[in-house]
Amino acid sequence: MTATLATPLFEAESYPRLSVIVAGTGNVGIEFLRLFRRQQQRLAGQLDLQLAGVFNSRKALLNSSLDSDTCPNVLAQSPEYELAELITYLQQLPAPKVLVDITPSQEFARLYPVFVAAGCHLISANKQGVTLPVSEYQAIQTALQQRDLHWYSNTTCGAGIPVQRVLQELRESGDQIRRVSGVFSGTLSWLLCRYDGSKPFSEFVLDAKALGYTEPDPRDDLSGKDVQRKLLVLARELQLPLELADIALTPLLPAGLEQGEWSEFWQHRVQLDQSMDAYFQAAQSANKVLRYAASLTLKEGTVIAEVKLVAVLPQDPLAALAPCENMFVIESDWYKDSPLVLKGPGAGREVTAGGLHADLAVLAKAIMAAF
Ligand SMILES: NC(=O)c1ccc[n+]([C@@H]2O[C@H](COP(=O)([O-])OP(=O)(O)OC[C@H]3O[C@@H](n4cnc5c(N)ncnc54)[C@H](OP(=O)(O)O)[C@@H]3O)[C@@H](O)[C@H]2O)c1
Structure with a gap:
């Protein structure tokens, strides 16, 4: 028997990184961020879950490795941003990446094709995207399929009820x-x-x-x-x-x-x-x-x-x-x-944020399986 060098069970590169960008820091968004560290810890050793962006209608924190505990306060001190800045950032961020829409905005949901073109998976609490006119909805689904991307929206009806x-x-x-x-x-x-x-x-x-x-x-x-x-x-x-x-x-x-x-x-x-x-x-x-x-x-x-x-x-x-x-x-x-x-x-910030994390966990599993 020949001796071999011991290799660690998990090397730094032996599991994928998933970048999460959060849109919306209201009732549900803040609760989602509060639960984020627990999700990071739960997945540690299998998936490197990173908070890579947080923004609302006025301000944005765009950085590939944010601290979910402190970012709501840091965001409040941040400068205002332009949409073009956000889109360029998303385009340049390495895949896999997921945009979590916790806004109530139809205008924002209409940007999904841009986010998908930038390579983002989607998770929505916002009902507006999944209820766009059929032609727009189907165009988003087709674009996702072409890029092998996922869209989860379980919290849009019944909050955390799956x-x-x-x-x-x-x-x-x-x-x-x-x-x-x-x-x-x-x-x-x-x-x-x-x-x-x-x-x-x-x-x-x-x-x-x-x-x-x-x-x-x-x-x-x-x-x-x-x-x-x-x-x-x-x-x-x-x-x-x-x-x-x-x-x-x-x-x-x-x-x-x-x-x-x-x-x-x-x-x-x-x-x-x-x-x-x-x-x-x-x-x-x-x-x-x-x-x-x-x-x-x-x-x-x-x-x-x-x-x-x-x-x-x-x-x-x-x-x-x-x-x-x-x-x-x-x-x-x-x-x-x-x-x-x-x-x-069927409503409430804890169950809704929990439901968004359930969607994130399903996506994480799919990414780990494909790695
Ligand atoms: N609350 C629940 O029980 C529940 C249950 C299921 C689903 N949902 C859905 O979850 C979503 C969020 O609910 P919420 O209660 O957290 O709402 P909320 O407290 O009103 O917060 C909404 C957040 O979205 C941001 N926003 C609005 N338009 C935006 C835009 N165009 N771009 C970027 N950010 C934008 C707002 O930014 P500013 O801070 O700058 O205004 C705010 O931070 C809604 O779609 C809601 O229907 C909620």
Whole structure:
């Protein structure tokens, strides 16, 4: 037997480096950065995870090895940046690299083709990218495929609940999805779980606003538009070429009340209260409860997508929802008699940042496997 020089199990070059660039330093972005070091430590010895950029709408820190703990403070002291500067930086950064979009901006999402051309994988919490018009969405997907890049967007619907991943796994395993339905708005879930007819509905809206559960103008929640966009996210996951306008939307808010100032709406709130009272009384007399539900039904080559108020019986999965929770009910060839149900908090910075790290972990695994 001849002696050989011992070689270390892992040499510095024996595992890949992944550069992460974070767009958005608001509620979720800051939490994502707070969790970053733990992810770095978890992957140490298998993948060199580096924070290589952090920026918001005004300021940017562009450096291939940033400290995630201190960068929010350093960013605050940094100068303003130009978009061209960011793009040149991304182009020059060695691959593999991933851009994590934690902004709410459609304008920013429209830059995805530029980021993909610069060689970036994408992770989005921002719904705007995955719900762009079909032609733009498909162009991004094609560009990603041509460059062998990935796009994860699990947090765009249901925050940390891995609904897109479950749908993807079922489809890739040969199952046929027949229907996806559920409650996708934590605010409307809270309102309809709490509303018991003891006082006007608008007073529950005020309670939700005071608890910080609503958008600054709660009519944005009551419009149902956010739920409509989330249903489109799931339609895209199922590779259905739907547009937002293909999803029938019945808002909770009676027509006309969405216009004007909040104070104007408040004067006319009795219209909302009366319509909700009528729905509530009808549901109660049928031993049902109200939920604001989204559904996507696939039947014999047709797709019916709708978002509306429904009344459900106590044995319906949607009846068993706690205030603020989201629920996804998946019916398929395999889950025919009893649907597959996913339930949990559908918003919140911890679960959303955690969900983004789950997407990052999936990407890291793919990069390690390909190395
Ligand atoms: N909060 C949740 O529970 C939750 C759940 C699921 C998904 N999401 C999604 O996560 C995203 C972030 O939510 P958030 O609550 O963290 O929002 P937020 O607190 O309002 O923060 C948004 C951040 O995005 C930055 N930004 C806006 N436009 C930009 C642009 N064009 N370029 C670069 N940066 C830009 C803002 O910059 P400035 O600081 O300069 O204004 C800010 O730092 C949203 O898309 C939201 O829908 C949130």
